[in-house]
Amino acid sequence: MARHNGGCQCGQVRYTVEIELDNLITCNCSRCGKLGSVLAFAPASAFELQQGEDALTEYRFNTHKISHLFCQTCGIESFGRGVGPGGAEMAAINVRCLDDVDVFALKPHPFDGKSR
Numbered sequence: 001m002a003r004h005n006g007g008c009q010c011g012q013v014r015y016t017v018e019i020e021l022d023n024l025i026t027c028n029c030s031r032c033g034k035l036g037s038v039l040a041f042a043p044a045s046a047f048e049l050q051q052g053e054d055a056l057t058e059y060r061f062n063t064h065k066i067s068h069l070f071c072q073t074c075g076i077e078s079f080g081r082g083v084g085p086g087g088a089e090m091a092a093i094n095v096r097c098l099d100d101v102d103v104f105a106l107k108p109h110p111f112d113g114k115s116r
Contacts, residue, residue, distance in 0.1 A: 003017070005099045006093065008071035013055055013078055017079075018046040021095065026110055030061070035094075038106065041092055057071075
């Protein structure tokens with residue numbers, strides 16, 4: 001696992017996460033498709049919010065299982081929180097918001113969230 005730093009555009013939300021960037025997805029659901037997120041998933045224990053809890057606003061839709069969190073100032077959704085298929089708490093990381101990661105060099109897999 002590699003340690004990455006990330007956050008929103010304005011810098012109010014900052015975090016670190018231990019994550020591999022080899023099993024990425026792009027989702028075509030009504031939210032992700034419009035955002036253009038490239039997502040990686042990590043156990044909640046591998047994610048540490050360093051600053052900005054008070055700067056976050058939550059949005060839930062569809063099944064309300066994922067807490068989509070975005071910065072109140074710049075509007076960027078750099079991560080979300082939810083529960084994985086096995087029931088474990090997880091963090092959904094928008095890889096585009098990780099520092100020093102070239103998202104164009106990565107090979108995400110498409111996920112058909114629109115049909116779920």
